Amino acid sequence: MTEVSTDTPMIRVSAVDKYFGSLHVLKDINLEIPRGQVVVVLGPSGSGKSTLCRVLNRLETIDSGAVAVDGVPLPEEGRALAELRADVGMVFQQFNLFAHKSIIDNVTLGPIKVRKLGKDEAREEGMRLLRRVGIADQAEKYPAQLSGGQQQRAAIARALAMRPKVMLFDEPTSALDPEMVNEVLEVMAGLADEGMTMLVVSHEMGFARRAAHRVLFMADGEVVEDSSPETFFDSPGSERAKDFLGKILTH
Amino acid sequence: MQVLIDNYHLYLRGLGTTLQICLYAGLLTLVVGTFIAGCRVAPLTPLRAFGTAWVTVFRNCPLAVVLFFMAFGIPALGINASYFVFGTIGLALYTSAFVCEAIRSGINAVSPGQAEAARSVGLGFGQTLRLVILPQAVRSIIPPLGSVMIAMIKNSAIAGAFGIGGDLYAVGIRQSSAQGEEIIPVLLGVALGYLIITIPAGLLLGYVERKVAIAR
Numbered sequence: 001m002t003e004v005s006t007d008t009p010m011i012r013v014s015a016v017d018k019y020f021g022s023l024h025v026l027k028d029i030n031l032e033i034p035r036g037q038v039v040v041v042l043g044p045s046g047s048g049k050s051t052l053c054r055v056l057n058r059l060e061t062i063d064s065g066a067v068a069v070d071g072v073p074l075p076e077e078g079r080a081l082a083e084l085r086a087d088v089g090m091v092f093q094q095f096n097l098f099a100h101k102s103i104i105d106n107v108t109l110g111p112i113k114v115r116k117l118g119k120d121e122a123r124e125e126g127m128r129l130l131r132r133v134g135i136a137d138q139a140e141k142y143p144a145q146l147s148g149g150q151q152q153r154a155a156i157a158r159a160l161a162m163r164p165k166v167m168l169f170d171e172p173t174s175a176l177d178p179e180m181v182n183e184v185l186e187v188m189a190g191l192a193d194e195g196m197t198m199l200v201v202s203h204e205m206g207f208a209r210r211a212a213h214r215v216l217f218m219a220d221g222e223v224v225e226d227s228s229p230e231t232f233f234d235s236p237g238s239e240r241a242k243d244f245l246g247k248i249l250t251h
Numbered sequence: 252m253q254v255l256i257d258n259y260h261l262y263l264r265g266l267g268t269t270l271q272i273c274l275y276a277g278l279l280t281l282v283v284g285t286f287i288a289g290c291r292v293a294p295l296t297p298l299r300a301f302g303t304a305w306v307t308v309f310r311n312c313p314l315a316v317v318l319f320f321m322a323f324g325i326p327a328l329g330i331n332a333s334y335f336v337f338g339t340i341g342l343a344l345y346t347s348a349f350v351c352e353a354i355r356s357g358i359n360a361v362s363p364g365q366a367e368a369a370r371s372v373g374l375g376f377g378q379t380l381r382l383v384i385l386p387q388a389v390r391s392i393i394p395p396l397g398s399v400m401i402a403m404i405k406n407s408a409i410a411g412a413f414g415i416g417g418d419l420y421a422v423g424i425r426q427s428s429a430q431g432e433e434i435i436p437v438l439l440g441v442a443l444g445y446l447i448i449t450i451p452a453g454l455l456l457g458y459v460e461r462k463v464a465i466a467r
């Protein structure tokens with residue numbers, strides 16, 4: 001085991017290119033996220049935000065370049081990759097809770113099967129996390145019985161149960177009814193305050209201003225702007241960003 | 252009909268042998284078919300290629316040819332066992348292609364987000380399949396799988412025709428041609444024997460379908 005120095009970035013993306021057939025979705029992406037940083041990614045539909053997010057735990061493979069998490073290059077498909085994914089929490093737009101398992105079983109499956117925790121210990125920890133996201137009373141229900149906001153909070157608890165080093169969120173609130181958006185954003189802001197390293201694809205400006213240290217603006221597979229939330233929202237540098245902000249602000 | 256009454260013990264034993272063939276072949280084909288289905292959805296290209304080749308061969312080869320190979324090809328290679336063993340294995344291998352496809356289509360009916368969530372929690376391929384995908388796929392696997400199994404029970408007659416000996420089909424042949432009994436009652440007896448297996452199998456299938464439909 002080599003000691004990982006504290007200035008190793010949590011995520012390092014170097015010269016990554018990704019194609020879907022002939023479509024160039026990620027163009028020479030370079031990105032370093034230090035530990036503890038909260039990064040919000042935004043940009044028009046189809047600009048490659050989800051793909052960037054999914055490349056970080058190799059749900060999508062890349063065509064060239066390199067991705068490293070906490071100093072470890074992403075392994076090929078197999079056991080080592082599964083181990084790395086256990087350290088990277090992911091929250092999906094559509095929640096993707098395991099439909100055949102109760103909420104508490106959703107949360108404890110990974111700790112029991114991957115982390116080899118005892119059932120009781122996993123359950124105790126799982127209930128603690130469900131209390132934290134405010135749905136402890138829903139523990140025995142099935143995902144379909146919960147509201148969207150509750151499901152997404154359960155999905156966050158499921159990811160946290162693995163004690164991840166970094167959390168990825170791909171539009172965690174865009175499938176939710178408006179009145180449920182805040183309960184999810186609250187949980188995320190709490191995580192950010194505790195120093196979790198986070199990459200959040202989201203157009204929620206309030207969240208970005210409050211919790212983000214850094215905003216990436218993507219267009220056509222490129223990172224067009226990389227700045228603080230204040231700079232980005234108040235005085236964006238590029239025409240494309242101005243144009244984009246004009247569109248999301250009028251809605 | 253006197254022939255059936257006089258020889259009922261032959262028919263009963265035939266029924267027992269056919270049941271045995273179906274039981275062993277059924278268990279074996281479930282194991283092999285599930286394994287091949289796993290190969291077909293695996294992230295490794297060689298495994299997928301192997302699974303595809305397996306299904307292509309066994310789905311497109313007539314059962315009689317597979318059984319012919321088991322009856323005469325395998326012994327010619329110097330491997331010896333009773334034809335009961337070879338016939339049962341041949342039937343199971345042939346059926347495994349259909350079992351595989353029933354399972355695979357069930358797997359494909361589960362939303363891909365489920366597998367992505369499982370993998371991103373750190374579950375390996377086998378765990379993802381076993382703990383997350385298959386339990387959700389069961390519901391859509393059962394009906395086609397049941398049809399495959401019932402087809403297999405009927406196909407066991409072809410294995411009988413190759414000379415497993417003593418199964419329902421073989422009893423019918425011996426009674427009618429070797430012992431010169433009247434053909435119609437003999438065939439009725441044989442048909443009745445198969446119905447005694449397949450009809451309860453169909454009822455069981457319907458019961459299981461209803462059972463998995465509510466469980467959730």
Ligand SMILES: Nc1ncnc2c1ncn2[C@@H]1O[C@H](COP(=O)(O)OP(=O)(O)OP(=O)(O)O)[C@@H](O)[C@H]1O
Pocket residue numbers: 020023025043044045046047048049050051052
């Ligand atoms: N599996 C796939 N196969 C082929 N093309 C894909 C696939 N996934 C995404 N794409 C294409 O790649 C491009 C980038 O997609 P991506 O989902 O990363 O965009 P996005 O920025 O997340 O968009 P949105 O805001 O709509 O979610 C799009 O043009 C999309 O159509």
Ligand SMILES: [Mg+2]
Pocket residue numbers: 049050051171
């Ligand atoms: Mg997206």
